[in-house]
Amino acid sequence: MVDACDIVVVGAGPAGLAAAEAAASHGKRVVLIDSQPRAGGQVWRHDALHGQPRVAMDAIRAAAGNANVTYLEGTQVVAVEPERLLLQDARRGFHLAYGALVLATGARELLLPFPGWTLPGVTGAGGLQALAKQGWPLRGKRVLIAGSGPLLFAAAATAQRHGAHVVGIHEQAGASAVHRFAAGLWRWPGKLAQAARLRLELARVPYRTGSIVTTAEGDHGVSGAHVRGGQGDERIECDLLAVGYGLLPQVELAQLLGCALEPEGAHARVQVGPWQATSQPRVFAAGEACGIGGIDCARVEGHIAGLAAAGAAVPRALVQRRDRARAFAASLRQHFALRDDVRGLANDDTTICRCEDVSLGAVRTHTDAREAKLATRCGMGACQGRICGGALAELGHGPRGGMRPPLFPTRLATLGEPVLSSVSDTRGYTP
Amino acid sequence: MSGHDLIIVGAGIVGAACADYATMQGMRIAIVEPGVVGGGATAAAMGHLVAMDDDPAELALAHYSLGLWEAFANLPQAEFSRCGTLWVASNDEEFARIPEKIARLAASGVAAERVDARELYRLEPSLAPGLAGGMRVANEAVVFPPAVARHWVDRAITRGATYHADAVFRLDDRGVLLHGGQRLHGPVLLATGGALPSLLPGLPVRLRKGHLVITDRYPGVIRHQLLELGYADSAHGGDAASVAFNVQPRPTGQILIGSSREYDAVDTGVSMEMIRRMLERSFHFLPRLRELDAIRLWTGFRPVSVDGLPYLGRAPGRDDVWVAAAHEGLGVTTSLGSARVVVDQILGRAPAIDPTPYDPSRVQP
Ligand SMILES: Cc1cc2nc3c(=O)[nH]c(=O)nc-3n(C[C@H](O)[C@H](O)[C@H](O)COP(=O)(O)OP(=O)(O)OC[C@H]3O[C@@H](n4cnc5c(N)ncnc54)[C@H](O)[C@@H]3O)c2cc1C
Numbered sequence: 001m002v003d004a005c006d007i008v009v010v011g012a013g014p015a016g017l018a019a020a021e022a023a024a025s026h027g028k029r030v031v032l033i034d035s036q037p038r039a040g041g042q043v044w045r046h047d048a049l050h051g052q053p054r055v056a057m058d059a060i061r062a063a064a065g066n067a068n069v070t071y072l073e074g075t076q077v078v079a080v081e082p083e084r085l086l087l088q089d090a091r092r093g094f095h096l097a098y099g100a101l102v103l104a105t106g107a108r109e110l111l112l113p114f115p116g117w118t119l120p121g122v123t124g125a126g127g128l129q130a131l132a133k134q135g136w137p138l139r140g141k142r143v144l145i146a147g148s149g150p151l152l153f154a155a156a157a158t159a160q161r162h163g164a165h166v167v168g169i170h171e172q173a174g175a176s177a178v179h180r181f182a183a184g185l186w187r188w189p190g191k192l193a194q195a196a197r198l199r200l201e202l203a204r205v206p207y208r209t210g211s212i213v214t215t216a217e218g219d220h221g222v223s224g225a226h227v228r229g230g231q232g233d234e235r236i237e238c239d240l241l242a243v244g245y246g247l248l249p250q251v252e253l254a255q256l257l258g259c260a261l262e263p264e265g266a267h268a269r270v271q272v273g274p275w276q277a278t279s280q281p282r283v284f285a286a287g288e289a290c291g292i293g294g295i296d297c298a299r300v301e302g303h304i305a306g307l308a309a310a311g312a313a314v315p316r317a318l319v320q321r322r323d324r325a326r327a328f329a330a331s332l333r334q335h336f337a338l339r340d341d342v343r344g345l346a347n348d349d350t351t352i353c354r355c356e357d358v359s360l361g362a363v364r365t366h367t368d369a370r371e372a373k374l375a376t377r378c379g380m381g382a383c384q385g386r387i388c389g390g391a392l393a394e395l396g397h398g399p400r401g402g403m404r405p406p407l408f409p410t411r412l413a414t415l416g417e418p419v420l421s422s423v424s425d426t427r428g429y430t431p
Numbered sequence: 432m433s434g435h436d437l438i439i440v441g442a443g444i445v446g447a448a449c450a451d452y453a454t455m456q457g458m459r460i461a462i463v464e465p466g467v468v469g470g471g472a473t474a475a476a477m478g479h480l481v482a483m484d485d486d487p488a489e490l491a492l493a494h495y496s497l498g499l500w501e502a503f504a505n506l507p508q509a510e511f512s513r514c515g516t517l518w519v520a521s522n523d524e525e526f527a528r529i530p531e532k533i534a535r536l537a538a539s540g541v542a543a544e545r546v547d548a549r550e551l552y553r554l555e556p557s558l559a560p561g562l563a564g565g566m567r568v569a570n571e572a573v574v575f576p577p578a579v580a581r582h583w584v585d586r587a588i589t590r591g592a593t594y595h596a597d598a599v600f601r602l603d604d605r606g607v608l609l610h611g612g613q614r615l616h617g618p619v620l621l622a623t624g625g626a627l628p629s630l631l632p633g634l635p636v637r638l639r640k641g642h643l644v645i646t647d648r649y650p651g652v653i654r655h656q657l658l659e660l661g662y663a664d665s666a667h668g669g670d671a672a673s674v675a676f677n678v679q680p681r682p683t684g685q686i687l688i689g690s691s692r693e694y695d696a697v698d699t700g701v702s703m704e705m706i707r708r709m710l711e712r713s714f715h716f717l718p719r720l721r722e723l724d725a726i727r728l729w730t731g732f733r734p735v736s737v738d739g740l741p742y743l744g745r746a747p748g749r750d751d752v753w754v755a756a757a758h759e760g761l762g763v764t765t766s767l768g769s770a771r772v773v774v775d776q777i778l779g780r781a782p783a784i785d786p787t788p789y790d791p792s793r794v795q796p
């Protein structure tokens with residue numbers, strides 16, 4: 001068992017894989033950690049039916065297959081201590097000492113509450129995609145997809161490849177914003193080609209802009225949704241409804257480490273310098289944790305962070321590529337900005353905190369997020385506000401409160417009796 | 432603006448109890464609290480309503496208060512749950528000392544019973560084998576302290592109390608000066624917990640940090656608040672950091688795990704080392720805990736006076752400044768009795784229990 005290394009990379013998505021490969025290629029002993037059973041992160045999540053794209057397999061081989069890289073799958077970072085992390089996998093809890101750290105913890109979906117959103121059969125857009133890839137039966141199911149951003153296309157394409165009948169894609173952004181975004185795509189030819197491919201694949205699927213799912217209906221599970229758009233209100237029958245309003249950086253580990261954050265809309269992202277260094281010494285961050293930017297951005301940032309963590313020179317060309325990729329992210333954010341009315345869909349009876357079953361009405365009477373938590377238990381449950389915190393921040397109820405360990409529900413044995421390991425043999429980390 | 436009958440500074444559980452009782456007595460009061468009501472030590476506490484027998488004055492205040500708590504047994508937001516307390520004896524020596532404890536508690540009116548090992552495991556089958564027995568205090572309960580504080584403040588406001596979301600900057604001759612520049616006139620009651628010395632440097636308060644762990648929901652794993660009989664050694668021990676077995680079944684089915692005590696640790700961060708020590712102690716008594724999931728760890732600070740008893744009464748050398756602070760690890764329990772002991776004195780009445788042991792003037796300048 002490893003108990004120490006030069007560099008720990010947390011997250012084996014595109015950013016983490018690139019970071020691990022870059023650091024390992026400079027002779028550093030790297031430990032790559034991911035909580036999922038297989039490497040790839042969100043975009044390259046292994047598909048039970050279709051495997052993984054070539055580019056993903058190459059990236060995984062280059063990182064996890066490198067002799068200098070130890071890959072720990074199904075392993076979570078649950079807490080931090082000076083100079084070491086506390087990890088757990090399905091069997092045990094243990095410490096891992098590091099010389100430098102790369103946070104490539106990615107993003108999660110922004111779910112906004114609306115009446116009916118907790119019905120069985122209602123998921124996020126990314127959530128639907130993940131379920132499809134895990135082999136959830138979709139064949140012949142009528143799937144309605146709504147929310148905002150390019151993730152809707154990706155989710156629709158995945159669902160369709162798994163035999164679903166996608167009855168529509170409803171984008172909240174207005175037609176003009178979407179057209180302006182599309183018109184600017186020539187600046188990122190790779191993105192343009194990808195968009196064209198997806199559009200072709202989904203040629204038969206109706207795509208509506210300026211269209212919002214206002215309510216999901218059904219008795220035991222969703223059977224239809226009310227959609228409000230340019231043509232007024234209509235009810236659309238469906239067996240599954242996937243609604244995702246974009247992504248949020250996962251900053252909790254960075255927060256525990258004391259890294260400075262900066263606002264990303266109503267949310268937070270990890271603040272990094274030109275070489276992906278955070279405000280904490282020897283801690284770097286890359287990919288969506290530093291702001292939603294997409295896969296190209298994640299890969300190049302991972303590469304830079306891996307080099308910087310290894311103390312290697314960062315070529316100028318990489319920095320330029322990163323800046324271009326970030327410009328694409330900015331364009332996305334601008335054109336798919338959420339319209340005000342998506343923030344007003346939930347009513348007082350709509351559940352906001354699923355863990356503790358708290359409705360929006362109960363929270364609304366409090367002006368302070370901490371007061372609301374202490375009075376209503378909102379955010380006190382197993383997810384510790386991961387879901388409702390993002391929604392409440394977006395709805396203008398203040399940021400999620402102070403982060404406390406553990407990062408995920410953690411066996412008490414992990415916290416109380418971690419396997420002991422020597423902290424001393426970090427092999428003299430010198431960047 | 433005309434003066435107040437009383438300006439209560441701090442809306443933790445103690446200030447809130449004072450506000451509730453004072454307005455019940457018809458006083459026109461102001462409440463000053465810069466943060467969330469019950470957001471200080473009160474939000475970190477375990478919320479165990481418990482009588483400890485090791486100091487007669489502490490026991491008298493706890494017993495008086497426990498009686499007053501009965502009025503809130505059916506208040507939904509109090510999450511009052513009468514789980515009872517089960518003190519666990521690790522060995523025959525501890526078991527043999529139980530009758531003395533029962534006698535001391537009985538002298539103050541608290542009913543407790545000794546249970547042998549068989550009965551102990553019948554009551555709590557998850558306890559580790561090899562324990563000698565225990566002492567059960569069936570009537571004790573647990574509450575959710577910050578929500579109770581909120582309820583008391585809300586009641587006081589409906590009885591006419593004014594609420595000032597600001598901090599007291601300093602005391603002056605006629606009342607208090609707030610950070611925002613406003614002045615309030617009237618007698619002052621300081622219920623500022625661990626922050627007392629910043630307004631009243633003559634009354635020392637040391638902070639004693641504690642860690643807590645809460646689990647996901649596992650209803651039925653334990654039924655009583657469980658403590659080791661050696662707990663008092665940790666609670667009253669010297670300056671060294673200590674841990675003791677102290678776990679509680681929440682009404683949600685969660686298990687709240689304490690407890691650690693550390694002086695002079697000032698940062699609010701969680702020490703994983705302290706968590707480890709605390710959990711090791713807990714596993715020793717309750718091995719099943721190992722397989723349960725924790726969802727949050729946090730810390731809080733117990734405000735400790737020079738001798739461990741709260742300061743309740745007139746501030747030394749001041750006419751119109753009163754104190755209700757420094758309740759250490761028992762302030763939730765003793766909040767109700769404390770409020771009466773102080774407010775009755777302010778109103779010129781004799782309190783129901785002898786106030787002398789808590790008189791702040793015991794502190795020599
Ligand atoms: C009986 C009882 C049961 C409870 N049950 C639950 C439960 O089931 N689930 C749950 O989540 N909570 C529970 N709580 C805890 C409660 O929600 C708060 O977490 C509690 O107030 C402890 O506060 P806190 O310090 O963790 O942070 P918060 O209440 O979030 O905030 C307190 C302050 O501390 C600061 N702070 C927070 N984290 C740090 C840090 N790492 N370092 C420095 N400063 C920090 C914050 O900025 C904030 O200003 C319970 C509390 C009680 C009394």
Ligand SMILES: Cc1cc2nc3c(=O)[nH]c(=O)nc-3n(C[C@H](O)[C@H](O)[C@H](O)COP(=O)(O)OP(=O)(O)OC[C@H]3O[C@@H](n4cnc5c(N)ncnc54)[C@H](O)[C@@H]3O)c2cc1C
Pocket residue numbers: 440441442443444445446463464465466467468469470471472473474475476477478479480481597598599600622623624625626630640641642643730731732733734755756757758759760761762763764765
């Ligand atoms: C880990 C832990 C576990 C505990 N478990 C239990 C238990 O099981 N049972 C029990 O009975 N007790 C328990 N306690 C003890 C209990 O929490 C405290 O004794 C009690 O909460 C103290 O209440 P308070 O109102 O005096 O202080 P606080 O709740 O700290 O309130 C003081 C208030 O004063 C305000 N304030 C400070 N300065 C100013 C100013 N200048 N102007 C205006 N306002 C100001 C603060 O904002 C704060 O809200 C525990 C404590 C800890 C830390």
